Amino acid sequence: MEKIHDEYLAKMREISNLQESCQKALKHHNYLMKNVKDFVKKAEEEASTSEERKKEVGKVKEEMEVSRIKLRDMQAELPAQNNGFYLNLILGSNLNVSLLTKHERFNYKKEYEDFKWNITIAIAVLTIIAYFFSLRVVDSILCFLLVWYYCTLTIREAVLRVNGSRIKGWWMTHHYLSCALPGIILTWRDGDCYQMFRMRLLLFIFYISLVQLAQNQYQSGTLRRLHSLGEGHQMDITIEGFTSWQFKGLTFLLPFLMSGYLFQLYLVYSLYKAYISDSCDGEWQVWAMCLLFGVIALGNIYTTSLVILKKLRTEAAAYPRILALTRKYNSRTIMNNVSEDHHKNH
Template identity: 40%
Template sequence: MNGVVQNDAWREEYNTLKEQYTELKRLKEEVKKLEKSCFTSSQKQLKKLSTIKKQLSKGTSGQEVTAKEVTEVEESLKKIRETLPQPNNLFLRSIVGSINVTIPNSEDKLVYKERYENFKRNVTIVICILSLLAIWIRGYTRLPEFILQFVSAWFYLALTVREQILIRNGSKISTWWVLHHYFSIAIAGIFLIWPEGECYRNFQMQFLYFTLTISGIMYLQFIYQKGQLYKLRTLGRAHQMDFVQDAGMRSRSMGDLYFLVPFLLYTYVFQLANSYRLYNMYYMQECQTLWQVPILGVLFFIVALGNTWTLALVLVRKYNS
């Protein structure tokens, strides 16, 4: 071969690609500038809107601006800001840094949300299987428990990161559920570093049965609430980016909640039982030097109390409506 190939078509395609890429970079820079400009303008609009709302409440707006118009503009600004890059909150900055996590395309948002839901379901099944395995061979090795605890800590951390990204992109989730996952990360992490010993063995089986129970109930809850969310979307009562876990709570029928409430209450009572057991263990001689015991007891109590209070508020609100 003389090292020379006559292929003008290939050269022309390559030059076209270079031109397209150059144009793409130029357009991206323009889009980036427009996004910054829109974000700055939206912040100014929010400040002006806040001033107008205060004036309306005092009856001193001095212009023909109605409360309905203010509400419409506020909703419009919210949708605009959901598609614009924004600074990450403290949690996201600690995990992904300053990377832009805004998903501008509605279709891509739905795809990301569906993958989140499938991830949650699949890992819940894995945790259930690991719990059964750890119970089955608990007398031989603690390896399955280490794997279970590591997967649980990673699962809640991954859930929290994905939920923060979804919230940034328009999904709605109650503040308590965000806090609940922070507590769950702490609980799983503390169990992971709890040293082997008599104190741990006193709580070992209760913890394994609790993990098995909560993973099984989470899976049943997911299957039921996914059906409820589909129904709410069909009726126009739910947003496309709403979470599966909120669907059963948002249904207008009290009857729809009767399926979930017994399972949820059983889980919350189990959490209180864990807290009470750990409280009593703290006074045992072999447990008094372990900080994991009182901390876990307090965390289980907070989670149980927060879950019960949230459920009670939902039931009262639905009963009154």
């Protein structure tokens, strides 16, 4: 056992030294690539009159792009140099959260998806219980669950980003803001104003939970299909919003998402009306929730609209090329059919 343990320690030290050497080599290579990029830029300006020189510069740029992709893949296999401010604040700056193999990263992502699925079901069930049993203790348990859920999501997503997931900044911010909402509700006293808003809030939580379950189910299937076809990134995750790869057949979920965003705006309106009325007696929780719901709703609508517009522009730009290829294919088919008929007649 001691012999095996000594060998293990030696291998660990060897791995650590190799990682450090590889990171230094990558850092140096990136520095050299930056110098080459500046050199190519100057050569490109000088080669404006020479066609031969342009071809040489174009070839070098293609090789640089290949090298950039290789370097990125190599960097992904090494521990991250920086966990980011959020993880450093929570876990400390000297803790390495990088997973060494693609298999470990994929398993962590899968566990993250399972966690979201199971907790969302628990939230939906607890919301139904809170609807039928109007007890403040049940509402408090639901709010504690929501705070814990969104706090855990932010930490897990920060780890996923370190390990290669391309999570958009807004959805991370969305989860940070979502942590605060149930926390504010916990401090809200059980009065007439709270009871007036309570049923609308429970209905909203239940609706969003159902939409998230449906979206998670279809997004997971789409991601598996894209990954198997080599069109998607292995560490892409399901989100509460809408992304470009969802146009692969998930556009039917878009009306339900937009309805949820409009529901959020309705909650903003109802909270504002309650705040300016005498029934809420100027409770700070009302205007705080009104502000947070407003920011979340506008951020969701803005981000989703940008994705849709970008996708429509991309498809519009690609349409002439697709149409030309279709005509070319059809013309070849027609010529082949004419040629076959000619041979048959002979």
